[in-house]
Amino acid sequence: MPEDTQTFLAGIHPYDTLPTEERAQLCGMFRRLDVPAGQVIFRFGERLDGLYVVRAGHVRIEGEQGEVLSHLMARNSFGERGLMRDGFAASTAIAEEDCTLFLLPAGRFLALIEAHEAFRRFFSRGKGEAAAPRRPALTDMRVAELMAADPTTCEADTPIRDAAALMRERRISSLPVLEKGALAGIVTIRDMSNKVVAGGIDPTGPVAGIMTRNPLVLAPSAIGSDVLHAMMEHRIGHIPVVEAGRLVGIVTQTNLTRAQAESSAHLVRDLAQAQDVAGLAAVTAKIPALLRQLVGAGNRHDVVTRLVTDIADTVTRRLLAMAETELGPPPVPYLWAACGSQGRQEQTGVSDQDNCLILDNAASEADMAYFTRLAQIVSDGLNACGYVYCPGDMMATNPRWCQPLATWRRYFAGWIAKADPESQMLSSVMFDLRGIGGQGALLTRLQEETLAAAAQNTIFVAQMVANSLKHTPPLGLLRGFATFRSGEHKDTIDLKHNGVVPVTDLGRVYALQGRLPAVNTRARLQGAMAAGIVSPGGGQDLLDAYDLIAQTRLEHQARQVAAGEAVDNFMAPARVSDFERSHLRDAFVVVRRMQSAAGSGRGVPG
Incomplete structure (x- = not known):
């Protein structure tokens, strides 16, 4: 397979634990599959050909009854459960859009599991960086994570017409009704339709006349299954959330749908479709809510930070595409690389940008104007999306960090040879480089050379x-x-x-x-x-x-x-x-x- 495939696998755990030569041999065993949107990759109960890795596109995983289990994207793997159990699919996989998949034969996958502890731990126990993280199960989520906090309310003596106008203005389908500050009832769009429009009740009368008194309520500590069961049993779509006698929120069918939809995969899809920086920023504004949801659902930190970092990677690649649309094709190959928490795939809810550009050695002085402008477009876009400018100017907009590969080789060689405080600081940052967009091969060889040189310099290692x-x-x-x-x-x-x-x-x-x-x-x-x-x-x-x-x-x-x-x-x-x-x-x-x-x-x- 081409060299960029090796770079791709090197960025996925647990493949990144393999020696370089073994990973290169493994690449030759993967078979590329181009799957059109809507095609079933395999069905529940079918014999599996091997382990699938998503190279590009999105794949939907469904259970035996057709329930959606997860949405997978680039770098996610699937099929391992069936392979490790009896060789038959434990789910159904469907291409949600045109996909490129890599297929590793079943025998080779099982051999990896047998030979490498990292693969065995990763695929059998779900520890480490989950290759195919599932969305949090709705039934296990706390109501506090699902509800709309501080809901719009009205008093019991509010005219029905005014209550209806308030619901239209706020674009909500229900309205908790208060009496002396306590929850007295709830009125819904259905009440307005059935009791006022169809039932002939005077719209100037008080909303108390049509509300449901003493409605069913839940506590914030309840879980999603409590919501689902209550809605099904009582045939309702809105449940107030009360704590210590005080209304603190409301959970509706819309909240449940949103909780299912607001996964990192959906954010990535929205980012990929965004047409401008404002569109990208509107999506990244949802990251805090996603983080809260993922943590509240009990996901491990390494899963959450990996998903959050995937969003940053997608924003970066989208900005690079926008820049190339504006500036035209790059004059020479380049790689946009990230360091810091994005490089390590460990971003949380607080992230500035740390990045650089590695250019092909064919880059001329005249070409630098193109990359200077490209760096500015991307960096400004990242800042607008919440990834603020690096206070230490560790960005591709700094000419020092926008250089041909040969210059980067000199940088690393000099840092390793000097090992002074600045060199140690820069090495700490630059040893965490990871390619985000462009030609990954520009970094692969550089990292191998640098690791070898650094490991051999005992003084440098001691100072690090x-x-x-x-x-x-x-x-x-x-x-x-x-x-x-x-x-x-x-x-x-x-x-x-x-x-x-x-x-x-x-x-x-x-x-x-x-x-x-x-x-x-x-x-x-x-x-x-x-x-x-x-x-x-x-x-x-x-x-x-x-x-x-x-x-x-x-x-x-x-x-x-x-x-x-x-x-x-x-x-x-x-x-x-x-x-x-x-x-x-x-x-x-x-x-x-x-x-x-x-x-x-x-x-x-x-």
């Missing part, structure tokens, strides 16, 4: 280890936390710089020591254990600690979204239970222990 110890966990005395003592973030801890970043830095060091091509932190930690860079015990402890810290960070951001607050990384330990604080502190202790082991050169505790 020292650099990784600059961010320390927020541990205080007497089993407490070292919170900020003053300022804007008083009494909080920074879950990013003192929580996630220390583990990210350790993962990067392990990748250098083991020449591991993965850039995702979880994949690096797993690769380090597989390669013997860290002991199984120490590595698993660190992985578990990272999972807890990263999950806590996402849950904190989801709470902020729910409260209508600006999303950040600063959490007050008092906002979580004693149980959670105890486990979070234990996680920070593990990180500090692993930092000490890395810094002392004594190896990693088991």
Whole structure:
């Protein structure tokens, strides 16, 4: 298969854990399938030919009864459940649009499962970066995640005509009715139609005359199945949500439909169809709600951040396409690459942009004007979509980070040779590069060369280890936390710089020591254990600690979204239970222990 296929697989876990030569051989075993929209790829109960990987397009997965289980997009895999069970499909797969799929023969897939722990763990237990993340099950979601908060209401003595006008103005189909601040009833479009229009009730009379008194209510802690069962049993489409006697929201059939529809796949589809930057920004504005929904449904942090990053990748590629439409075809091949959290596929609800352009060596001085303009269009578009300009100017708009491949080779060689503070800082950023749009081959060879050179330079590795110890966990005395003592973030801890970043830095060091091509932190930690860079015990402890810290960070951001607050990384330990604080502190202790082991050169505790 072409070289870009190798680049494609290298960006997917667990394929990124394979040695380069083995991954290249594996590429030759995949068969490309071009599937038109609407075609059934396989049906429930049919014998499977192998594992499918989506290269482009969208695939819908349905259960035995035709219920939609998930919507898959590029880099998602499917068919593994049936292959690992009895060789027969456990679901039905349908192309939602024209798709390009890669098919790995069943025998080869099962051989990978047998030979590689990373593949076995990934496909059999659902751990790691889920290749085919499913949307949260509606039946398991909390009502608090489904409801419309602070619903529009009216008083019981409001004239029916005024209540109808309010519903039309707000484009809502129901209206909770209050008496002395408490929920007294609910009126719906059906009440207006059946009782007023068809029943002849005077529209100037009070809405209390047509409302349903003492309606069925649910608590925010109820789950989606409670909503569905209540709606079916009582034949209603609107349920007020009450907590401690106070109306806090309403859940309707529209909310249920929206919860099912607002998946990352649908956002990606909307982005792909957007015609301008304003259209892209309208879609990315939904990311906080998506994050809240995904976290509220119990998804792991690595699944959530992967889905959020996929959206950023799609925005970037759409902006590149828009730029090329405006500027014309590029004069030479190029690669737009991301570093930072987007490069590692670990974006949360707070993200600036970190990116660069790697140009083909054929680029002339005259060609630079084209790429300067392209970088500006894309960077401005990202900023408009909520990915704000990098405060450190680590962007392709900076001429330093828009250079031919030969210059990038000199950059990395110089950083490795010097290993001064600036070189360490830049290496920490640039070792997380991942291609987003353009020619992936421009980065593949560069990464291989750089990893080899860096691993051989023991002084550089030692200084990168020292650099990784600059961010320390927020541990205080007497089993407490070292919170900020003053300022804007008083009494909080920074879950990013003192929580996630220390583990990210350790993962990067392990990748250098083991020449591991993965850039995702979880994949690096797993690769380090597989390669013997860290002991199984120490590595698993660190992985578990990272999972807890990263999950806590996402849950904190989801709470902020729910409260209508600006999303950040600063959490007050008092906002979580004693149980959670105890486990979070234990996680920070593990990180500090692993930092000490890395810094002392004594190896990693088991």
